[in-house]
Amino acid sequence: MGHHPPVEDWATDFDHTDGVWAHDPFAIWDELRRTCPVAHSDRYGGVWLPTRHDDVAAIAYDTDNFTSRSIIVTEYRPPDLSPRGGVPPISSDPPFHQGARRVLLPPFAPQAIARLEPSTRAYCEELVDALRGRDIVDAAEEYAQHIPVRVIARMLGFPEEDAEVFRGFVDHVIEGVSLPIEQRVEGMGELFAYLRAQIDDHLENPRDDLTTYLLGAEMDGRPLEVGHVGGTIGLLLLAGIDTTWSAIGASLWHLAANPDDRVRLVAEPELLATAMEELLRAYAPVTMARLVKHDIDWNGCPMKADDWVLLPFPAANRDPEAFEKADQVVIDREVNRHSAFGLGIHRCVGSHLARMELRVALEVWLQAFPVFTLADPDAVAWAGGQVRGPRRLPVRIG
Amino acid sequence: MRIHIDQSRCEGHGRCYTLAPDLIEADELGNGREIGDGSVPPGLETAARHAFDNCPEHAVVLDEDR
Numbered sequence: 001m002g003h004h005p006p007v008e009d010w011a012t013d014f015d016h017t018d019g020v021w022a023h024d025p026f027a028i029w030d031e032l033r034r035t036c037p038v039a040h041s042d043r044y045g046g047v048w049l050p051t052r053h054d055d056v057a058a059i060a061y062d063t064d065n066f067t068s069r070s071i072i073v074t075e076y077r078p079p080d081l082s083p084r085g086g087v088p089p090i091s092s093d094p095p096f097h098q099g100a101r102r103v104l105l106p107p108f109a110p111q112a113i114a115r116l117e118p119s120t121r122a123y124c125e126e127l128v129d130a131l132r133g134r135d136i137v138d139a140a141e142e143y144a145q146h147i148p149v150r151v152i153a154r155m156l157g158f159p160e161e162d163a164e165v166f167r168g169f170v171d172h173v174i175e176g177v178s179l180p181i182e183q184r185v186e187g188m189g190e191l192f193a194y195l196r197a198q199i200d201d202h203l204e205n206p207r208d209d210l211t212t213y214l215l216g217a218e219m220d221g222r223p224l225e226v227g228h229v230g231g232t233i234g235l236l237l238l239a240g241i242d243t244t245w246s247a248i249g250a251s252l253w254h255l256a257a258n259p260d261d262r263v264r265l266v267a268e269p270e271l272l273a274t275a276m277e278e279l280l281r282a283y284a285p286v287t288m289a290r291l292v293k294h295d296i297d298w299n300g301c302p303m304k305a306d307d308w309v310l311l312p313f314p315a316a317n318r319d320p321e322a323f324e325k326a327d328q329v330v331i332d333r334e335v336n337r338h339s340a341f342g343l344g345i346h347r348c349v350g351s352h353l354a355r356m357e358l359r360v361a362l363e364v365w366l367q368a369f370p371v372f373t374l375a376d377p378d379a380v381a382w383a384g385g386q387v388r389g390p391r392r393l394p395v396r397i398g
Numbered sequence: 399m400r401i402h403i404d405q406s407r408c409e410g411h412g413r414c415y416t417l418a419p420d421l422i423e424a425d426e427l428g429n430g431r432e433i434g435d436g437s438v439p440p441g442l443e444t445a446a447r448h449a450f451d452n453c454p455e456h457a458v459v460l461d462e463d464r
């Protein structure tokens with residue numbers, strides 16, 4: 001991507017935004033796990049890459065030596081906005097993190113998410129109805145991509161017709177990590193100006209939605225500051241859209257490319273809940289990052305303060321030490337402690353929502369199009385970097 | 399058999415109460431907690447083991463002897 005030279009040595013000069021990583025990161029991780037389980041690169045001002053499950057887990061749990069101040073690897077180090085960070089709670093460390101996370105848990109608890117299922121299903125049905133009768137459709141662009149945007153817009157009480165607008169902001173922030181800093185700051189500025197306008201509107205016209213709930217929420221007996229609410233809402237957009245889009249798209253890609261699994265799921269719909277977890281394990285979309293807090297010798301790695309550490313949960317999920325047949329997709333896998341939604345205190349707040357969206361999206365799709373195949377395998381385009389998933393996915397449905 | 403959620407490890411992934419809804423429920427924050435005293439009635443042992451086998455935080459504790 002951008003101005004980065006292609007990677008020649010993954011152990012000493014890796015780059016997670018390289019096209020090879022986007023296309024097939026599994027071979028890279030498997031090789032590193034065998035030969036150099038904690039790789040290092042001088043790119044991005046110094047970044048480490050653990051690929052074993054136990055190392056990824058240990059760093060995720062270790063909030064004394066690693067900070068979440070910034071969780072997206074970029075060329076520059078973010079300003080220190082601790083304890084809150086720009087987008088709480090993902091950018092917050094203990095003890096501030098706990099309170100900032102707690103306000104989000106009730107609206108994202110499974111009981112609350114279940115109430116969103118009927119409207120999510122209706123929307124997925126609307127999307128497949130618009131595709132019926134065609135031969136070839138893009139399952140990423142014309143289906144998967146729209147679902148999380150619409151669902152989060154509805155939860156936050158944002159105009160649904162703005163969906164395209166804020167999806168643009170999100171792409172800019174997440175997929176534009178190689179852009180010059182001025183352009184990235186500009187992109188963030190536009191996102192936060194948009195959020196500010198929505199927040200002002202909700203302050204004037206409170207209503208029954210997540211934005212109004214957050215504006216009234218308290219932490220340590222005091223209402224959340226407006227800047228905190230803006231950061232959290234920005235996070236919900238940034239964390240909830242590309243991720244879920246990627247999970248739905250990767251699952252559909254797998255089923256299009258593996259007719260045996262597709263046929264079995266169509267015949268045994270009750271298997272979907274288990275199969276979905278396996279698809280989340282095998283194609284986990286999200287790699288997080290931490291910054292090293294202070295110079296430390298970490299299991300023999302000389303880590304320096306402000307070095308980045310990538311936390312590739314997708315690589316942890318493919319570690320043969322942690323999973324039997326780690327490199328195979330076994331859709332009825334019964335033992336599956338995968339970490340697609342992270343590990344430890346930052347476990348994805350949106351995981352119950354994401355699982356509901358993924359399940360409903362697959363149910364509706366499989367009912368509408370029980371037979372579908374890759375129309376042109378070479379035309380499938382994967383986004384790499386820290387959120388991996390198909391962005392072009394032409395499938396034949398007719 | 400008895401099932402118990404170690405609250406110091408549970409982070410609310412919710413695998414346990416999805417796989418063993420008769421044994422574990424979600425609290426208002428989405429964390430798991432055993433229903434009643436956690437004793438597993440006959441016939442639910444498999445569900446209990448599924449919960450144990452799928453918790454990413456190793457927070458599900460199974461006591462086979464009680």
Ligand code: HEM
Pocket residue numbers: 060068071089090091101104148152235236237239240241243244247284285286287288289313340341342343345346347348349350351353354
């Ligand atoms: C399949 C889709 C998704 C995946 C794979 C995913 C993955 C993750 C991961 C790995 C983390 C851990 C971050 C860390 O350790 O630093 C995380 C955190 C988070 N996610 Fe998700 N996510 C998904 C969907 C969503 C959705 C739909 C939302 C909400 C709308 C959401 C909101 C959040 C929030 C708020 C956090 C921060 C939690 C904290 O720091 O305490 N995510 N997600």
Ligand code: SF4
Pocket residue numbers: 403404407408409410411412413414415428429430452453454455456457458
């Ligand atoms: S699966 Fe584990 S972490 Fe998740 S709710 Fe159950 S006990 Fe807690």
